[in-house]
Amino acid sequence: MTPTLARRHLDGGSWKELPKVKLQRKNRLRALSLGAVAVSGALALTACGSDDTGKSNGGGSSASASNNSAIKCDDAKGQLQASGSSAQKNAIDAWVAQFKAACSSVQINYNPTGSGAGITAFTQGQTAFAGSDSPLKPEEATAAKKACGGNAAIDLPMVGGPIAIGYNLDGVDNLTLDASTLAKIFDGKITTWNDKAIAKLNPDAKLPSTKIQAFHRSDESGTTDNFTKYLKAVAPSDWKYSGGKAWQAKGGQSAQGSSGLAQQVKQVPGAISYFELSYAADGINTVDLKTDAATPVKATVENATKAIATAKVAGTGNDLALSLNYKPTEEGAYPLTLVTYEIVCEKGNKADTLAATKSFLTYIASEDGQKLLTDAKYAPIPDEIITKVRSTISSLS
Amino acid sequence: MDISTQNAEAPPPTPQPSAAVLKSASRGATRPGDRIFLGLSRGSGIFLLAIMAAIAAFLTYRAALAISKDHGNFLTTFEWNTSLEPATFGIAVLAFGTVVSALIAMVLAVPVAVGIALFITHYAPRRLGGTIAYVIDLLAAVPSIVYGLWGALVLVPHMDGLFGWLDHYFGWTGIFEWQGGAPRSMLTVGILLAIMILPIITNVSREVFRQVPQMHEEAALALGATRWEVIRMSVLPFGRSGVISASMLGLGRALGETMAVATVLSPTFDINASLLDPGGGTFAQNIASKFSEATPLGQDALIASGLVLFVITLLVNGAARVIINRRKEYSGANA
Numbered sequence: 001m002t003p004t005l006a007r008r009h010l011d012g013g014s015w016k017e018l019p020k021v022k023l024q025r026k027n028r029l030r031a032l033s034l035g036a037v038a039v040s041g042a043l044a045l046t047a048c049g050s051d052d053t054g055k056s057n058g059g060g061s062s063a064s065a066s067n068n069s070a071i072k073c074d075d076a077k078g079q080l081q082a083s084g085s086s087a088q089k090n091a092i093d094a095w096v097a098q099f100k101a102a103c104s105s106v107q108i109n110y111n112p113t114g115s116g117a118g119i120t121a122f123t124q125g126q127t128a129f130a131g132s133d134s135p136l137k138p139e140e141a142t143a144a145k146k147a148c149g150g151n152a153a154i155d156l157p158m159v160g161g162p163i164a165i166g167y168n169l170d171g172v173d174n175l176t177l178d179a180s181t182l183a184k185i186f187d188g189k190i191t192t193w194n195d196k197a198i199a200k201l202n203p204d205a206k207l208p209s210t211k212i213q214a215f216h217r218s219d220e221s222g223t224t225d226n227f228t229k230y231l232k233a234v235a236p237s238d239w240k241y242s243g244g245k246a247w248q249a250k251g252g253q254s255a256q257g258s259s260g261l262a263q264q265v266k267q268v269p270g271a272i273s274y275f276e277l278s279y280a281a282d283g284i285n286t287v288d289l290k291t292d293a294a295t296p297v298k299a300t301v302e303n304a305t306k307a308i309a310t311a312k313v314a315g316t317g318n319d320l321a322l323s324l325n326y327k328p329t330e331e332g333a334y335p336l337t338l339v340t341y342e343i344v345c346e347k348g349n350k351a352d353t354l355a356a357t358k359s360f361l362t363y364i365a366s367e368d369g370q371k372l373l374t375d376a377k378y379a380p381i382p383d384e385i386i387t388k389v390r391s392t393i394s395s396l397s
Numbered sequence: 398m399d400i401s402t403q404n405a406e407a408p409p410p411t412p413q414p415s416a417a418v419l420k421s422a423s424r425g426a427t428r429p430g431d432r433i434f435l436g437l438s439r440g441s442g443i444f445l446l447a448i449m450a451a452i453a454a455f456l457t458y459r460a461a462l463a464i465s466k467d468h469g470n471f472l473t474t475f476e477w478n479t480s481l482e483p484a485t486f487g488i489a490v491l492a493f494g495t496v497v498s499a500l501i502a503m504v505l506a507v508p509v510a511v512g513i514a515l516f517i518t519h520y521a522p523r524r525l526g527g528t529i530a531y532v533i534d535l536l537a538a539v540p541s542i543v544y545g546l547w548g549a550l551v552l553v554p555h556m557d558g559l560f561g562w563l564d565h566y567f568g569w570t571g572i573f574e575w576q577g578g579a580p581r582s583m584l585t586v587g588i589l590l591a592i593m594i595l596p597i598i599t600n601v602s603r604e605v606f607r608q609v610p611q612m613h614e615e616a617a618l619a620l621g622a623t624r625w626e627v628i629r630m631s632v633l634p635f636g637r638s639g640v641i642s643a644s645m646l647g648l649g650r651a652l653g654e655t656m657a658v659a660t661v662l663s664p665t666f667d668i669n670a671s672l673l674d675p676g677g678g679t680f681a682q683n684i685a686s687k688f689s690e691a692t693p694l695g696q697d698a699l700i701a702s703g704l705v706l707f708v709i710t711l712l713v714n715g716a717a718r719v720i721i722n723r724r725k726e727y728s729g730a731n732a
Contacts, residue, residue, distance in 0.1 A: 086689075114689025213578055218664045218678075220480070220690035244480050245690050253578055253663040253675050256686060260549070260660070267554055268579045 071363045073103035076356035083111035084118020084131030087222055087276060088159040088340040090376045092131065095364045098372065106356045115222055116245075122343055123147050128353040129361070130343040133222025135314075135321030148345030154319040155341040156389050158364060160379035162304035163227055163336045164280040165287035166265045167272040169193060169210065176201045178290035179234035185272060186214050186231070187239065188251040193270060201290060215264045215273035218254035220245035226324075226338040227274045233326040234335075276338065277301065278377035289336060292329045301379045303334035309382035311339075318346050318392045320385065337379065347397050354397070361393045460704050463697030471701065475666055477683065479695035486698050488705050490666050494583065494677030495706065498658070499651040501587025501672070502594055507644050509591075510598035515628060517599075518606040530603065537596035545660030548589040549581075553661060556580035556588075560673050575673040581663035584672040586679075589661055590654055594647035601646060605639030606632055638721045645717040652710055655681035680706035 082092075089112040096108045113121070115132040119140055122130035125147045135155040136144060144153035165182065167175060172193075177185075181197045184190040190197060194207040217224045224247055231239040241248035255264050258275035265271045265284055272287075277299055280286050288296035297303050310328045315321035326335045342361060349357060363369050370380040381389065464471045466484055474487025513533065517526040557580060564575035613631035622630060659682040669676025678686075684699045691699060 116690040116692055116695070117688070120693070211577060215579075215663075218659070218662075219686035220695075222690070242481060244478065246478055246480060246687070248478070250667065251665070253581065254665065255581070255663060256659050263549065264579060271579070 071099055071102035072359060073105065074355055074359055076103060076359040077105035078107070078352060078356060080106060080108045080353055080356045080360060081127045082108065082129045082131065083113045083121050083127050085115045085133045085222060085340045086112035087133050087161065087338060088131050088378070090278065091159045091373055091378050094372050094376055095369060099360055099363055103359065106359070108360060116220070119144070119343065122153070128344070128350065128357045131340055132343055133338055133340045134225060135341055136343060144343070149348035151345055151347040152319065153343055154346045154392070155315060155321040155343055156361070156365075156392060157320055157322050157339050157381050157385060158342050158389070159340045159373060160304055160308045160381055161338050161377070162277045162299045162301065162334050162379060163223055163274050163338055164277045164299040165272065165274050165336070166262060166280050166284040167287060168265050168269055168284070169208065170269065172205050172207065173285055174288065175205065175285065176288045176290050176296040179231055180238045183231045183235045183238035185212055186216065186252065187249050188214070189238070210270040213268050213271040214252040215261050215271055216247040216249075216252055216254050217261065218256050222340075223258060223274065223276065223338060227336065230326050230336050289334060291333065291335055292327055293331045293333065295331065297332055297334045299334055299336070301374050301377060303332050304337045304379035305382055306330060307333040307335045307337055308339060308379060309384065311385070313385065313388070318395070320388055320392065322385070344396060349396060358393060358396055362390070365389045365393055456700055456704055459697045460701035463694060463701045466694060467698070475668070477666055477687070479698045480692050484694055484698070488680070488702050490668055490677050491680045491683050491702060492705065492709065493668050494664070495652055495679040495709065497672070497677065498583050498586045498590060498679055499648055501584060502590035502651040503644060503648055505588060505591035506595050506598055506647060510595050510643070511602055511640060513599045514602035514606050515632070517603055519624070519628060519632065533596045533599050536592070537600070541593065541654060542656040542660070544589060544593055545657035548585070548657060548661040552589060553579065553581055553585060556585050563673065571670050572672055574671040578675060579663065580673070581661060582673050582675055583677060586658055586662050587672070589657055590651045593654065593657065594650050597650060598643045598647040601643030602636065602640050605636040605643070609635045641717060641721055645714060648713060649710060652706065652713070653681050655685045658682040659685045
């Protein structure tokens with residue numbers, strides 16, 4: 001609409017046609033030169049950008065180039081459509097890059113639409129597998145049977161990850177909190193950083209009287225779900241809300257997506273929020289969690305794997321849905337974690353994608369595949385569980 | 398008029414041939430080419446209506462499904478929990494936020510847009526006017542997510558000063574009270590939306606002002622009017638209905654803006670009298686935020702909220718039409 005308006009304006013059509021034509025030509029010249037400057041600027045910018053990514057990717061791919069032996073293409077070919085959780089997007093991207101290099105006959109498209117939309121697409125038979133940051137609910141499992149020809153759809157835990165609590169507080173580089181204090185902060189019960197409860201956990205820190213700005217996700221998200229599940233499991237008397245992907249507590253501020261939250265923490269003094277560890281880059285400090293162990297636990301990939309190792313398999317048969325242990329007593333186990341699952345049909349997978357699905361899942365569950373996760377700040381699934389996942393994948397049909 | 402006088406003056410030599418001519422003319426309409434074209438155009442008209450009806454029926458059906466499962470009151474509940482048992486959700490907060498943010502945007506954008514349009518058409522040297530018009534056109538071409546990113550990364554961090562000032566001098570009104578949170582509130586969104594709708598309103602207003610008959614302006618000048626009086630007496634009355642239509646176009650964009658609002662706003666499911674503290678969300682923002690993780694019921698609930706936005710937009714457009722029709726006598730269209 002605007003271009004036509006602009007053209008009409010330039011063409012004029014009213015009185016005094018001549019001078020206008022001249023003006024128009026000059027304007028166009030000026031516009032062109034402006035455009036040229038803008039384009040060259042953009043080119044320079046993208047050039048810088050691609051340089052950066054080139055470097056960081058270069059390190060990763062050269063290190064893992066030898067891993068390709070773990071990928072067995074067999075007779076897999078064609079297109080593999082998948083969609084779902086955006087929390088595991090970076091992991092899938094890394095895997096797909098490796099897989100593509102080894103099996104050029106298979107094309108994998110993972111669309112990070114979000115877990116809910118991913119499960120819907122899987123149920124409607126549009127995708128070969130779905131990614132989800134929580135296992136199938138009973139009603140979802142019933143619906144998913146349709147896509148599997150009456151057979152069950154199963155959850156395969158594949159990617160773990162610590163949820164970090166990031167904060168922005170000048171002069172405080174180490175902060176320890178426990179679930180009950182976190183619950184009170186995010187529920188608006190603790191409003192300043194020098195509150196007694198925080199001071200008690202951090203006797204050595206110089207806490208300012210800054211107001212606490214607690215940020216939560218404005219969109220529905222598995223990260224919110226897992227974070228609130230943790231609060232509810234460990235501090236039920238301080239967190240009265242039911243879990244769920246939508247934020248339940250009143251008050252506080254919100255932002256879109258994990259990147260939006262990380263952005264706010266970076267910008268706003270006194271801010272605190274939760275996001276996957278990979279977003280806690282660029283100098284965002286993360287909280288150490290006080291667990292039942294003697295020393296507070298840092299949010300790291302290794303510590304998350306230690307905590308996931310204490311999880312129990314809650315699914316039946318080949319369904320490997322996990323029930324996470326939020327109160328580990330082991331030293332160095334970081335309990336605030338998120339596990340994403342790949343959801344496939346136990347039997348009755350589509351014939352034309354079965355080979356490719358099995359081949360790809362076998363790779364990502366393999367030792368080499370899981371090793372790749374640490375580079376992307378995800379946590380590998382502990383040995384005991386991933387062994388079960390591997391045997392389940394080999395029996396898919 | 399010409400035709401009627403011709404007919405009246407044409408001497409009817411013999412009445413019968415003319416009837417025959419008429420007959421053959423009407424028979425001409427039934428020639429195959431005409432018939433096919435008639436069928437095609439009628440068909441596409443009906444097809445369009447059928448598609449619209451099908452979409453409306455589908456949306457209404459899904460919306461009705463959601464509302465029937467709503468544990469709260471769909472119109473008054475201050476909550477949006479679709480994945481819980483029982484699901485409780487309502488559009489009160491969304492309707493409030495949508496209308497308030499769009500109103501702020503209109504209040505800020507319309508005067509500025511009219512000013513720019515007047516400057517371009519009546520004050521600026523031609524060369525400068527052309528450049529400004531070009532830059533305004535550029536503003537309209539920026540994708541809304543870019544506005545959103547700019548808003549979140551540049552505008553929001555720079556709003557602290559304005560918010561502090563408003564709170565200090567106008568905090569007593571309650572509307573401009575600020576608790577000191579991140580300035581990601583209705584006012585910030587309104588300002589961002591104002592920038593986004595500025596080009597639409599400016600462009601349309603400019604075209605309207607450009608079409609003011611030269612005679613009107615010269616007549617006013619001849620009566621000894623100053624430039625401002627010329628604008629007040631001839632340009633503004635002539636352009637009034639056009640400016641209203643332009644504002645409605647802008648309002649439509651402000652009501653439906655999605656990504657920019659979702660990136661900048663800190664939505665909460667309660668209503669706050671203060672425009673500076675978090676409170677409220679908008680329909681489009683809520684749909685964009687919740688859709689990706691929504692359960693089937695959640696999707697239906699979002700569709701229902703979309704229908705409400707549709708109804709609000711219809712009402713606003715209807716109101717604008719009524720205003721324009723009532724003002725028609727002032728416009729130059731029939732002068």
